[in-house]
Amino acid sequence: MLERNDQTICAISTPHGVGGIAVIRVSGSHSLEICKNFSTALNKKKIESHRVYFSDFTDLKKNKVDEVLFTFFEKGKSYTGEETIEISCHGSRFVTQQILDLLVKSGARIADKGEFTYRAFMNGNLDLVQAESVLGLIESQNKAAAKVALRQLDGVVSKEFEKNISDLTWCLAHIEASIDFIEQGIEVVDNDVLIAKLTSIQNSLEKLIQSYNSGRLIKDGIRVALIGAPNVGKSSILNLLVKNDKAIVTPVAGTTRDVIESETVFDGLKFNIIDTAGLRDTQDQIEVIGIDRSKKEAEKADVICVVVDATTLLKNSPEAAVKGTPEITEIKETLKQVPDRKDVKKILLINKKDMASEAQQRELLKAASSVQVNAVLMTSTQLESSRAEILEEIKKTVGRFDYLEEAVISTSRQLEQAEYSFEMISKSLRELESNMGAEFVAMYLKESLVSLQKILGQVYDDQIMDRVFKEFCLGK
Numbered sequence: 001m002l003e004r005n006d007q008t009i010c011a012i013s014t015p016h017g018v019g020g021i022a023v024i025r026v027s028g029s030h031s032l033e034i035c036k037n038f039s040t041a042l043n044k045k046k047i048e049s050h051r052v053y054f055s056d057f058t059d060l061k062k063n064k065v066d067e068v069l070f071t072f073f074e075k076g077k078s079y080t081g082e083e084t085i086e087i088s089c090h091g092s093r094f095v096t097q098q099i100l101d102l103l104v105k106s107g108a109r110i111a112d113k114g115e116f117t118y119r120a121f122m123n124g125n126l127d128l129v130q131a132e133s134v135l136g137l138i139e140s141q142n143k144a145a146a147k148v149a150l151r152q153l154d155g156v157v158s159k160e161f162e163k164n165i166s167d168l169t170w171c172l173a174h175i176e177a178s179i180d181f182i183e184q185g186i187e188v189v190d191n192d193v194l195i196a197k198l199t200s201i202q203n204s205l206e207k208l209i210q211s212y213n214s215g216r217l218i219k220d221g222i223r224v225a226l227i228g229a230p231n232v233g234k235s236s237i238l239n240l241l242v243k244n245d246k247a248i249v250t251p252v253a254g255t256t257r258d259v260i261e262s263e264t265v266f267d268g269l270k271f272n273i274i275d276t277a278g279l280r281d282t283q284d285q286i287e288v289i290g291i292d293r294s295k296k297e298a299e300k301a302d303v304i305c306v307v308v309d310a311t312t313l314l315k316n317s318p319e320a321a322v323k324g325t326p327e328i329t330e331i332k333e334t335l336k337q338v339p340d341r342k343d344v345k346k347i348l349l350i351n352k353k354d355m356a357s358e359a360q361q362r363e364l365l366k367a368a369s370s371v372q373v374n375a376v377l378m379t380s381t382q383l384e385s386s387r388a389e390i391l392e393e394i395k396k397t398v399g400r401f402d403y404l405e406e407a408v409i410s411t412s413r414q415l416e417q418a419e420y421s422f423e424m425i426s427k428s429l430r431e432l433e434s435n436m437g438a439e440f441v442a443m444y445l446k447e448s449l450v451s452l453q454k455i456l457g458q459v460y461d462d463q464i465m466d467r468v469f470k471e472f473c474l475g476k
């Protein structure tokens with residue numbers, strides 16, 4: 001019996017279901033031998049790599065199953081690094097299942113989730129960051145996410161980590177040599193040189209760690225909760241942002257009872273917009289639950305758009321229309337009900353600006369400038385331009401996206417290891433600066449180094465492998 005990793009594996013690599021064409025991938029040292037059972041075209045003397053062979057696919061009794069294309073990749077020249085054959089057949093569930101059954105009868109086994117990529121990793125075709133980027137690319141739903149994944153696949157992020165690993169190894173080697181030579185009074189490396197080198201590694205790690213937030217937002221989308229009193233126009237704003245009548249809009253306060261989520265893409269980025277029930281004191285049981293959910297959504301959001309109604313602000317201050325001195329108590333009251341989390345950005349949207357004169361709008365903005373939020377915007381769901389203005393403001397407030405040209409890390413696994421590595425360097429720097437024992441410095445640096453090696457998969461760890469590959473789909 002062959003070891004699991006030496007067995008030839010097969011799986012459908014295209015989406016499951018009915019389609020014009022489906023691709024079945026076979027990978028492992030017996031791929032060609034197995035496929036030869038089903039095709040006369042493959043029984044030629046010399047099968048060339050990267051060539052396509054058109055042929056009938058016949059079962060073991062020579063009954064025709066389908067007409068297919070076999071693409072052959074020789075060992076060392078395929079995605080997995082193993083001998084691989086891709087069978088493009090007709091995308092019927094029946095046909096694909098029959099082909100898979102026949103492959104299995106001839107000695108292949110069905111691949112586990114992500115097993116093709118796992119093999120590519122084990123054969124050194126990809127490091128672990130690149131393997132994760134394959135998943136990122138498969139899952140990408142917008143331009144920015146695809147770009148981040150492609151840059152990781154190109155090795156941009158890996159190179160950054162590799163440089164840090166190499167510099168860290170240099171530091172560690174010199175520290176260990178100092179430990180060996182200390183008794184002879186030989187100084188192998190100057191402390192200042194080490195400190196400078198370690199600080200530079202830390203700077204690089206810090207940048208990567210900071211890029212995670214943007215990486216996460218790019219990958220998962222920016223979560224935006226619309227929060228405010230009833231009737232201010234939250235549902236109308238959701239509909240405007242997602243360009244669809246997703247939520248019910250009526251002049252009745254308390255229309256929205258539940259959380260409504262919808263997504264939109266703007267400037268290559270994904271935004272998940274969450275409309276919620278208007279916040280107010282109510283006896284209505286359903287509404288109470290809705291309001292509770294609104295607050296929970298606000299807690300999970302990256303950005304809270306606090307929505308207020310320009311007309312109410314002006315109305316509640318009778319002389320405002322004339323003198324232009326709107327009260328902002330309404331805004332403050334709403335803000336009080338919004339969960340106060342440090343890392344969540346707040347944007348105040350003063351909606352229904354179409355109902356206010358230009359002078360009134362200026363006054364409202366002036367009055368709102370004293371409110372503690374990250375940005376203030378006048379909006380109207382009657383104006384299409386408000387959509388771009390709101391989304392642009394969210395994008396600006398939430399973070400940097402010019403990272404796209406640089407190395408961006410996008411999985412929590414990479415982040416945790418990078419943070420740990422950073423922390424260990426901090427400890428070693430403290431030891432160095434206080435001229436403490438080189439043994440401690442070496443110990444921390446080793447920990448730091450192992451963390452970085454784990455990011456790229458240079459240190460084998462079952463748990464890490466499980467975590468990375470279990471998220472994959474079948475056939476990848």
Ligand SMILES: Nc1nc2c(ncn2[C@@H]2O[C@H](COP(=O)(O)OP(=O)(O)OP(=O)(O)O)[C@@H](O)[C@H]2O)c(=O)[nH]1
Pocket residue numbers: 229230231232233234235236237248249250251252253254255256257276277278279351352353354355379380381382
């Ligand atoms: N003039 C004007 N009316 C608006 C604007 N936005 C919303 N409205 C109107 O305001 C009313 C309430 O809008 P909704 O979107 O249902 O308000 P909401 O905040 O979701 O209300 P609840 O679900 O009750 O919390 C509706 O009659 C909308 O047509 C706007 O920008 N200008």
Ligand SMILES: [Mg+2]
Pocket residue numbers: 234235236247248255256275276278
């Ligand atoms: Mg609503």
